[in-house]
Amino acid sequence: MASVSSESLAKALESLEPKLALATVDLSKELFAVLEVLDANSGLRRALTDPAREAAEKEALLASLLRGKVSADAEQTLKQLASTRWSSERDISDALETLAVTSVAAVAEQQANKAGLDKLQKDLFDFIEVVSASHELQAALTDAQAPAEAKAALALKLVPGASAPAQLLLRQAAIAPRGLKPVRLVERFMDLVAKRQQRWIAHIISSRPLAESQVQRLETSLNKLYGRDLKINVSIDPALVGGLVVKVGDDIVDASVASRVAELRRSLAG
Incomplete structure (x- = not known):
């Protein structure tokens, strides 16, 4: 289309x-x-x-x-x-x-x-x-x-x-x-x-494994934010260096170190 x-x-x-x-x-x-x-x-x-x-x-x-x-x-x-x-x-x-x-x-x-x-x-x-x-x-x-x-x-x-x-x-x-x-x-x-x-699934990408208590706190916060009980999927990506990337449907919250470094490089190049 x-x-x-x-x-x-x-x-x-x-x-x-x-x-x-x-x-x-x-x-x-x-x-x-x-x-x-x-x-x-x-x-x-x-x-x-x-x-x-x-x-x-x-x-x-x-x-x-x-x-x-x-x-x-x-x-x-x-x-x-x-x-x-x-x-x-x-x-x-x-x-x-x-x-x-x-x-x-x-x-x-x-x-x-x-x-x-x-x-x-x-x-x-x-x-x-x-x-x-x-x-x-x-x-x-x-x-x-x-x-x-x-x-x-x-x-x-x-x-x-x-x-x-x-x-x-x-x-x-x-x-x-x-x-x-x-x-x-x-x-x-x-x-x-x-x-x-996909609107019901929160994909969480972390640079390192998360403790069960951390996952539960994230789940509680996301459920409150979206007003629904989300299914939480957690995957590990060491390339992020630190922080998290959270994807829910079309929404993406990128709080990773890698994204901040990339943003700094773009600002320096501009």
Whole structure:
């Protein structure tokens, strides 16, 4: 995805985030439904990505199509997509897919915090493992003559006990793989879920081993800072010389000696 589209996607994700705390799978279903419409209508995609059109005009076009058919949260999310610039028609559809999967992951996130995301990832991984090991299943899921509902039922049957968020993604991959094999689309879904899961993991890099009490104090401080119970991963990198580097999602706090030395060298070179 080109930089212009990447920036637009980042804005859309930022706009979506406040809606996710109380989101249900209904929001994801609405976004996937609109994605199906976009994928099937090249004229609409062209209109929404036309750089000559004003943002307000594109928002009005989308609003006229969606009014009364989707929730307010879905409509606001889609208007955000329409108001920004895209490098290609395909990019706006791919961005909408990302938003839909992100909302599914957020629903899983509400279920016992990290455990819900872990369950979602496991369900998707189990599907990939089962299908990848069977040419018959691959053929059945890609059979152009087979009814979409039959393929969806097969996908769900392959992962007994799958969570509701996983069921939604598996069904989506089976009925609307968007030019990919269903297993490949599920792999893409897994990547997006993993990105969401990184918000719950604190990667701590230290120049030397930390005492258990130090790890516990760091965990308490980070949990308080982020308002959630984070999983703590600690790794050792002697090249840091001293101090720590802490990564949580996209946030990086670099308090290492190596970073301070590098900063000093840059200031001297400038």
